[in-house]
Amino acid sequence: MGTQGSRVSARIGSIAESATLKVDAKAKALQAQGRPVISYAAGEPDFPTPDHIVEAAVAAAHDPKNHRYTPAVGLPDLREAIAEKTRRDSGLDVPASQVIVTNGGKQGVYQAFATLLDPGDEVLMPTPFWTTYPEAIRLAGGLPVEVFAGADQDYLVTVEQLEAARTPRTKVLLFVSPSNPTGSVYSREQTTAIGEWAEANGIWVISDEIYQNLTYDGVEATSIVEAVPALADRTILVNGVAKTYAMTGWRVGWMVGPADVIKAAGNLQSHLSSNVANISQRAAIAALTGSQEPVETMRQAFDRRRKTIVEELNRIDGFVTPTPTGAFYVYPDVTGLFGRTIDGVTPTTSLEVADLLLEKAEVAAVPGEAFGPSGYLRFSYALGDEPLLEGIRRIQSLLS
Template identity: 60%
Template sequence: MPTSPGSSRASGGKRVSEALAGIAPSATLAVDAKAKALRAAGQNVIGFGAGEPDFATPEHIVDAAVAACRDSANHRYSSAGGQPALKSALAAKTKRDSGLDWDASQFLVTNGGKQAVYNTMAALVDPGDEVLLPAPYWTTYPEAIRVFGGAPVEVFAGIESCFRVSVDQLEAARTDRTKALLFVSPSNPTGAVYPRDEIVAIGEWAIEHGLWVITDEIYEHLTYGDAEHHSLPVLVPDVADRCVVLNGVAKTYAMTGWRVGWMAGPPDVIAAATNLQSHSTSNVCNVAQAAALAAVSGDLEAVAMMRDAFDVRRQRITEMLNAIEGVECPEPEGAFYAFPNMEGLLGRRYGGTEATTTVDLAAAILEHAKVAFVPGEAFGAPGYARFSFALGLDDLAEGISRIADLVA
C-alpha cells in the first residue's frame, strides 16, 4: 500500500526532527506578540518585552534604500556573502568604532544578527562540543548551540557579581569537551558591561586553553556613565585566529526590521559560513544592504541622540523599579534593558492569581495590570525579569506604576 501524505512510518512515528522539535520558541518575541494581540483586541497594554528601539530609522538610511529600489541592479541576485561595497564599509566601520582591523574578506553579511549566530555555530560546533554560556543569556544562544548537536554549559552570574562571570567560574565549568566561550558585552538581557581588565583576563584564559571565543558586539554603542565597550580581540590580539565577532545594524541604527547583521572571523570560518549561506538564504536583500551601507558609512549623530534618550529612561526605570518593595534592580550600564530581581514578589497572589515563579508573576501582571515583560526563566535566570526601556518615558512610567499598584 502506498504511503499516504503525512505518514510517519519511515521515521518510526516522528514527524519532526529531534533537532527542531527541541527548539523552544523565542520567549521575547512571544511576549511581544501577545502584547500586540491584546492591543489589537482593544486592550491598553504596555509592553516591555521586545528588544527594539522605538525610534524611526534615520532618514538618510531610508533615502538610500529608496534609491536602491529604483536601481535595477538591486533587482537581481548578488554575492551570497554580501555586496563588496558593504563588506568594505563594515571593515572600515569596525576599525573606526572598536579598533579591530580585519580585511573585508573576513566579513559575511547575514539576514540579521540571528543568522550570524546560527552560521557561527554551524561553522564551529560539532555534536558533543560544549559551549560556555554566561547566564543570564539571550534566549537564542542556547537554541543555536543545541540545533547543531552542541551542549550549552551555563555559567551563572547574578546581581551580587554585577551579572559578570569570572575566570574562576569559567575554569570550573571547562571540560575536555569545551570548544568555545560565548562572550557578550554590553549584555542582553542584563545591561552589564565588562571592564577592560576582566575582558583581558577572560581572553588570556581562552588562549591558554585553546578555546574559540564568539563575541557579540551588537550593543557596542549603547553604554552609559563611565562604562565603555571594549572589543575582546582588540584587547587580546592573540585570540583573533580563534575568534568570531557578531554584530548588526538593528540596535545601533533602529533597524530591527531591515534584517542585516554580520559575522567576522578567520578566513576559513567565514568561507565555510558563506558556503552554508549560499545554500540556505543566498544574499541578504540588496535594498536592505544599501540601507546598511548608508548606516555604517555615516556619522553617529543619530546614534548619540538615541543613546541620550535611552540614558534618561535607564535612570527612570531603575529608580521606579527599586521603589517597589520586593524588587532589586541594579542600574544597567549598557544596552536598553533593566534586569531586576523580583523574588521578593513571589509566593503571593495578585488579582486571584498565585505567583510562585516569575513566569506566573509575568502572567498575573499581564492579566491584571496589562503590562508585559519577559520572565527571567527565558534567560536562564528564574526570579529575575527583563524590562526593555526602548519605549517612551510616559509609557515607561505608566507601566511601572501599574505594577507598583498591583503588588502594593
C-alpha cells in the same frame, strides 16, 4: 524514531519558540482586543530608522543593479564599511574578505555555531543568556553549559566560574558585552582576564557585539579581540545595524572572523540564504558611513529612560534592579515577591509574576525562565517615555 513516527524531525521538534517574541505576540494580541497593554517585551528601538538611511534605500530600489543576485557573502562596499567599523569600534584590523553580511545578527549567531561546532562540543554560555543562543548551539550539535552570575555580581561571570565549568569537551566561550537580557557590560580588566583565560586554554570565542555602541555613564564596551589581540585567530565577532540604527526589520547583520572559518561560513550561507536583500544592504552602507548624529540622539533618549526605569523599579518592594550600563534592558531580581499574596495570587516563579503583571496590571515583561534561572524579569526601555513611566506606575500600584 522511524519514518512512521513524528511528522517533524527530532532536531527541529526540540526547538523552543523564542520566548521574547512569544510574550510580545501575546501582548499585541491583547492590544488588538482593546486592552491597554504596555509591553516591555520586544528588544527593538521605538524610533523610526533615520531619514538618510531610508532615502538611500529608496534610491537603491530604483536602481536595477539591486534587482539581481549579488555575492552571497555581501556587497563589497558594505563589507568594506563593516571592516572599517570593526577597526574603529573593536580594535581589530581585518580585510573586507573576512566579513560576511547576514540576514540580521541572528543568522550570524546561528552560522558561527554551525561553522565551529561538532556533535558533543561544549559551549560555555554565561547566564542569563539571550533566548536564541542555546537553541542555535543545540541545532549545531553542541551542548550549552550555563555559567550563572546573579544580580549580586551584576550578572557578570568570573574567570573562576568559567574555569570550574571547563571540561576537555569545551570548544567555545560565548561572550556578550553589553548583554541581552541584563544590560551589563564587562570592564576592560574583566574582558582582558576572560580573553587571556580563553587564549591560554585554546578556547574559541564567539562574541556578540550587537549592543557595543549603546553604553552609558562613560562606560566603554571593550571588544575581547582588542583586549587580547592574540585571540583574533580564534574569535568570531557577530554584530549588526538593528539596535544602534533602529533597523530591526531591515535584517542586516554580519560576522567577522579568521579567513578559513569565514570561507566555510560563506559556503554555508551560499546554500542557506544567498545574499541579503540588496536594498537593505545599501541602507546599511548609509547607516555605517553616514552621519552618526541620530545614533547619539537615540542613545541619549535610552539613557534618560534607563535612569527613570531603574529609579522607579527600585521603589518597588520585592524588586532588586542593578543599574545596567549598556543595551536597553533592565533585569530586576523579583524573588522578593515569591510567596507574597498579590490581588489573590501568590507567585512562586518569575513566570507567575510575569503572568500576574500581564493580567492584573496589563504590563508585559519577559520572565527569567526565558534567559536562565527563574527569579527575574526583563524589561526593555526602548519604548516611549510616557508608556515606560505609565507601565511602571501600574506595577507600583498593583504591588503597593
